[in-house]
Every structure is written in C-alpha cells, then in structure tokens.
Amino acid sequence: MIALGVVVASGMSAPAFASAAPVDDIAGALGGLANSLLSDSGLPSSSSELGLGDIIPKVPSPGNGTSRCTSVVQVGDSTSVNADKASALPSPSDTASAQYRRVGATSVKVDALSGRAVVGGPGTDAEKAVAGLLSSGSKGCWVIAMGINDAGAISSGSTVSADARIDRIMSALKGQPVLWPTVTTSNPKNQAFGPAAMATFNTALRAALARYPNLAVYDWAGSAPANEFASDGIHYTAAGTADRNRRFADALARAYPQGVAGYLPASRWITG
DSSP: OOOOOOOOOTTOOOOOOSOSHHHHHHHHHHHHHHHHHHHHHTOOOSHHHHTHHHHGGGSOOTTTTOBSOSEEEEEEOGGGTTTTOGGGSSOGGGSHHHHHHHTTOSEEEEEEOTTOOSSSSSSSOHHHHHHHHHHTTOOSEEEEEOOHHHHHHHHTTOSSOHHHHHHHHHGGGTTSOEEEEOOOOSSOSSGGGSHHHHHHHHHHHHHGGGTOTTEEEEOGGGTOOGGGBOTTSSSBOHHHHHHHHHHHHHHHHHHSBTTOOSSSOSOSEEOO
C-alpha cells in the first residue's frame, strides 16, 4: 500500500487556483476508468456484492457477553444480603453466584451485612471487610455494592465525605479491577436516604473515575425500575434483587470483557 502525505509549510501562501473544474474532470475520469475496469474484471465493486451486510453483524464484540473476571468478590450492605440466597429469590439461577458464573466467573464470594457503610455502622464496615478479604487471599474483580448507608450518613451530618469513603476502598484495591454501581432509592420513608443524598454520593463516585484507572462505574441509579423496590423504598423485592444480580453481572462483562487483558476497564461508565 502506498501512503500519500500532504505537507503544509507555515509562513507560505498557498497558490491560488482559478477554477476547480479541471480537477473535478480528472477525478470523474479516473472514477469512470476504475468502475470500467472493475466491471470488465468481474470483481465485486461494492460491500453489498461482497456480502458484508451479512458478515459484519456476525462478528462478535470483545468478550461476546462474557468477562475475563474468573474470580468475583461482591462487598455489600443490606441490599446485597439476599443476593446470593437461592431461597430468597425466584430461582437458584437468579443468585449473584449464578449470574457471575453465567458471564465467566468460576469463583464467587458475596460479603454483605445489614447496616454496613464504608466506615462506621454496625458490625464490620466495608473498609475493614475489604482489608480482611485481601489478607485472607481474596483477589480478582471486585463489585463494591456500597453507598446507600454512606449517603444516608453524609446527609445526616457525617464529617467523612463521599470522596473520602470511596478513597478508602479504592486505595486498598489498587491494581485490581473494580466495578462500583451507583446507588438509588425510590421515595423512601426516611428522607436521609432520599434522592439528594444518593445524588451526592453518585456525583463523587463518577468523579472518582479520574483518580482511579482501575475503576468502572455502573449506573444502576439510572436503570433501576421503581417497581422493583420493597415498601421501604430502599431494599428490593425478590424479583428486584434477581434483576439487579443479572444487571451487575452484565455490567461486569462490559467493563472487563473476555479477551481484553489487564486490570483496566474497557468501559468506564456503563448504563443499561
């Protein structure tokens, strides 16, 4: 193949052309000659004649719906407590483990606790949970399903900002792939968990993409159907938890598709 280059020298005026008509005539003549040669040769002269319209849609995208994440660890709060309990879901195939395995995982661990926040809260907070999992040898792709209680704490006066809470998790997971879904509620009875509180945390989460190259964010807040929430507007129905599990797994496959090596996500902001 011959590469054609055009060099424009600064400080020099370009020559004036009286008319573009001769150039157009030459281009037209060359185009006609090319078409004539193709016609005489019997070779295809268009993508449709080559059948590309049938071929191109069949070429799979990277990963083809599967993830390079063979080991997945999900750390969550009460919204994840039933995520891996088959008895609490419509079908055993709806569990978080089953859904992550559907997209390629061979090892899945869900560490969830009611009331959990990144810092503070009852029991082991997420910062300590991640540290404990790392010390016990857990590694791979991390789904941090956290932020609901953090958003509530911040809106109630906590001095630990959303940025600081996100940093505590991400600084511990350097060099490991992370998917962090945005948080949402649906008309909760306790307005400390209302839309303004969720928006504050989600804004910080999106800003964290600039600080952490190993972070991908799934916009669950932009996707969660209102009819999948329980009566408190914070937790999910069984069908809602099943749907969330499926979407989290699909988002993981899009962020870290099979065939793309390393810990950097192929997509940083995932919707749908």
